[in-house]
């Protein structure tokens with residue numbers, strides 16, 4: 305038998321309201337609607353499926369204040385994170401939010417109505433208090449930033465009627481609702497289940513930790529990773545799920561099950577650990593592992609930890625009697641090379657050699673293609689990670705040449721294109737100014753706004769191609785610093801960006817212009833021509849400056865190749 309849910313009854317609102325589904329669906333069609341954000345959708349999903357039992361809706365003011373001030377709902381039930389529906393004054397006015405009103409809650413991805421809220425109250429939260437009590441108050445905390453910068457001014461409280469579950473198109477078979485997971489445990493005959501929360505890839509240490517926890521409690525294992533929202537910069541959930549799938553056969557005798565949790569994490573350390581335990585209890589687990597710095601966001605910009613490494617363990621210990629799920633605390637696991645085993649740090653005797661690879665170190669090794677030892681991770685897991693994190697020599701990048709018309713940038717771009725094609729290994733896209741003007745920007749002129757828009761389009765295409773692992777060589781005039789900077793920022797989300805200033809002087813460009821374009825600009829046939837009667841802002845942050853009046857195209861291409869090689873981008877594997 306699975307563990308009883310928090311509050312005693314699983315609030316599976318979808319199952320509860322299934323008999324009225326048609327009616328509710330029809331009613332919602334007639335109601336005003338609030339379109340939910342990604343975070344609100346994550347919260348809604350877990351309210352509707354009972355993952356947040358005993359909640360039956362978004363917190364009203366009494367429950368909210370109880371949770372913030374006393375870690376309890378108004379009726380005294382332990383609950384640690386406020387699940388709130390934030391809205392702006394504008395939404396309140398336009399939707400007509402008032403006590404007693406029924407409002408449809410809509411999925412922004414497909415415009416489907418998922419639930420109806422009956423408004424209990426509308427209140428203005430004390431955000432400073434929420435920030436302090438729930439997250440500790442450090443303004444750099446990601447959830448506090450969210451609270452101040454993204455969450456709207458008012459919260460709406462009220463119970464929900466469930467219309468439909470959210471549609472998912474990825475890993476559907478691994479997404480278990482609490483009821484489904486309970487049934488699954490029942491089918492497997494599991495009475496004790498230790499749940500493991502994670503937002504990171506799992507390696508051997510995690511496998512050892514979970515097996516140890518299971519052995520200590522004679523339990524089975526639920527690997528229950530978060531696939532809703534985690535910390536910005538985390539490895540994407542697609543990669544992580546493939547990692548968990550690769551790891552699963554390493555558990556003996558089918559002793560572990562993988563289930564995905566669509567939670568929006570807050571990174572709230574101690575408060576979040578309590579919440580995580582409640583959620584796992586609702587999913588039927590009897591035990592829950594709380595490790596080092598559980599759900600903590602790490603350090604702030606001054607290098608100070610947001611939470612102490614074992615604050616979360618202290619917090620869950622404080623409420624152990626009420627939690628109704630046994631927390632299994634764990635110290636960080638470490639590898640002992642001399643005996644080829646893993647142990648929690650507190651069990652390692654003084655003087656015994658240990659080895660660890662931090663997340664930062666792992667990311668570096670993935671980036672550079674450096675070896676990841678077998679003591680750290682299984683080869684099949686490393687293979688999955690390497691697919692998503694190809695070494696530098698397989699990553700996409702953009703070379704962005706800027707300079708006057710006829711500065712030699714087009715010739716350099718063409719020559720670089722064939723040079724990189726000769727090397728092979730990646731597809732290369734050449735975005736010459738004239739091609740882009742003809743294919744993407746034919747309606748644009750040469751005003752500042754139009755030039756910015758033109759560079760914006762080049763940057764968008766370059767960033768998408770860079771993301772896909774291609775090389776992009778772009779060569780517009782790009783006379784303005786601001787749009788070059790924006791292009792860099794966009795591309796650097798996905799790969800490297802190199803700004804090459806083709807600094808051939810205007811006089812040289814004009815003198816060698818066989819097409820007579822400068823002559824047309826000088827005699828007024830072309831207006832607002834860069835260098836003649838329109839400015840060119842010299843780049844202040846070029847990665848390379850070349851000048852074909854002093855050398856030639858071949859030398860410039862070689863300089864670029866040397867730059868790319870020095871960054872590890874051209875290594876032949």
Ligand SMILES: Nc1ncnc2c1ncn2[C@@H]1O[C@H](COP(=O)(O)OS(=O)(=O)O)[C@@H](OP(=O)(O)O)[C@H]1O
Nearest residue numbers: 709737738750755758780781782783831832833834
């Ligand atoms: N007013 C004005 N100023 C600058 N350039 C002009 C202008 N009018 C037309 N052209 C021709 O357009 C080509 C340059 O376009 P770009 O897209 O590179 O310019 S920008 O980056 O958007 O500023 C470039 O074409 P090509 O010479 O075929 O490359 C210019 O000759």
